[in-house]
Amino acid sequence: MSYIDNIRTFVRVYELGSMSAAARDQRISAAVASSRISQLEDYLSVRLFHRTTRQLNPTEQGNIFYEGACKILAAIDEAEAGVNSITQSPRGLLHIAAPLGVGRRLIAPLIPEFKKEYPLIDLRLRLSDRKLDLTAEGLDVAFFLGMPEDSSLRIKKIADCKRMLCAAPAYLTDRGTPTSPTELTDGTHDCLNLRYPGAPEFQWALKTANGTQRFAVKGPFESDDGDVLTDWALGGLGITLKPVFEIAGHLASGALVPVLSETPPVPIQMAQLYTHRRHQDPKTRLFIEWMTPRVQSELKEKLAHAET
Numbered sequence: 001m002s003y004i005d006n007i008r009t010f011v012r013v014y015e016l017g018s019m020s021a022a023a024r025d026q027r028i029s030a031a032v033a034s035s036r037i038s039q040l041e042d043y044l045s046v047r048l049f050h051r052t053t054r055q056l057n058p059t060e061q062g063n064i065f066y067e068g069a070c071k072i073l074a075a076i077d078e079a080e081a082g083v084n085s086i087t088q089s090p091r092g093l094l095h096i097a098a099p100l101g102v103g104r105r106l107i108a109p110l111i112p113e114f115k116k117e118y119p120l121i122d123l124r125l126r127l128s129d130r131k132l133d134l135t136a137e138g139l140d141v142a143f144f145l146g147m148p149e150d151s152s153l154r155i156k157k158i159a160d161c162k163r164m165l166c167a168a169p170a171y172l173t174d175r176g177t178p179t180s181p182t183e184l185t186d187g188t189h190d191c192l193n194l195r196y197p198g199a200p201e202f203q204w205a206l207k208t209a210n211g212t213q214r215f216a217v218k219g220p221f222e223s224d225d226g227d228v229l230t231d232w233a234l235g236g237l238g239i240t241l242k243p244v245f246e247i248a249g250h251l252a253s254g255a256l257v258p259v260l261s262e263t264p265p266v267p268i269q270m271a272q273l274y275t276h277r278r279h280q281d282p283k284t285r286l287f288i289e290w291m292t293p294r295v296q297s298e299l300k301e302k303l304a305h306a307e308t
Contacts, residue, residue: 003043004076007069009036010048014058014066015136025138077281090283091120097134098143101226101246102270103127106298107143107291114290121283129194129224134275140284142273145243156272156288158295162244162303163265165204166256170236178239181206181263184217190238191219192229204241205266212266230256241265245299248306270295 012022013033023033041048048062058066098107103125111123126132126139134142134153145161175189183189184204193202202222203214219238223229230247233240234255250256272288 002039004073006036006040006043007072009033010040011066011069011073012138013037013049013056014062017056019056090118090286092281092283093122093124094140094283094287095124095126095138096141096143096287097126097128097132097137097139099145099226100127100129101243102143102145104227105246105302106295110291110294110298113294114287117290118283118286121287129226134273140274140281141287144271144273145268147269148273152275153273154276156274156292158270158272158292159299160267161270161299162267163241164244164247164251165239165241165259165265166233166247166251167239167259168234168236168255169257171233171238172257172259174236178260181208181213181215181260184239185215187218189219190221191217192232192238192240193217193219193222194226194229195222195224206260206263207266208263243268244306245302248302251306270299 009022009026009028012025013019016022016025019033019037020030023030026033037048044061044065046061046065047059048065050057050059096107097103104127108125108127111125115121115123132139132142143158148155178184178189181204184191191202191204195202202217202219204217205212205214221229221232221237223232226242226246229240230242230250232238233242234250239259244251247256251258272291274284274288
């Protein structure tokens with residue numbers, strides 16, 4: 001399998017543009033990744049990458065080999081998937097990603113149950129509120145809130161998630177309760193915003209008497225971690241827009257209260273994303289179909305808890 005391992009490492013180095021990034025992705029050392037590329041170059045008698053101290057770029061031969069290598073790995077994955085399908089015993093490794101709030105509250109608690117039912121499947125769960133590239137980061141399935149920009153991805157919708165503007169009672173006592181969305185844009189109130197690399201300007205889509213309108217909200221605080229925004233809101237630092245399932249307990253206890261209920265945020269879609277090739281793998285299909293009804297059930301339970 002060493003030659004195949006070398007090819008897999010080459011593909012990840014090519015896609016990530018970094019020996020160290022590919023090594024982290026494959027859970028090997030940078031020295032092992034470099035050795036695999038060198039072995040492959042020796043076997044092929046060509047240079048696959050131009051290397052400098054700061055850059056690593058594929059050669060013309062590297063570009064050609066990458067196209068063929070992807071076909072080789074796809075054929076191997078398809079063959080393994082066929083064996084798994086026949087034996088009715090899906091096995092192997094799944095790389096899963098999810099936003100922090102979704103992963104912590106909905107996905108991570110379900111992973112042990114999935115593993116118990118399918119002990120031959122190992123899972124790697126990555127949590128991040130930043131945008132992810134499924135292909136570049138080697139992901140099989142990514143949970144997602146919103147609509148993906150990449151139209152080539154397949155989508156398995158889970159639910160439309162109710163969202164809410166909320167704040168701590170202490171904040172409203174200090175700053176007053178907003179009566180119009182314009183108070184979120186003119187500096188009357190502080191908004192707590194989710195920011196990640198490449199994020200667009202902050203605009204909250206609210207349902208008004210004149211239809212959906214977008215408001216360019218303002219505030220002194222932002223973070224790339226949605227749970228930090230919740231903590232800030234609990235601390236009385238401002239108003240935040242959150243999926244109800246993330247703050248159900250705080251709503252039930254009164255630690256957070258809804259604001260501007262007459263102009264609520266537009267619900268956001270929760271879905272599982274995957275590439276067409278990944279979905280051909282029985283263990284990926286199994287995970288997607290297994291997770292969907294269970295996450296739907298968890299969402300309903302948390303919404304009911306928030307409304308009690």
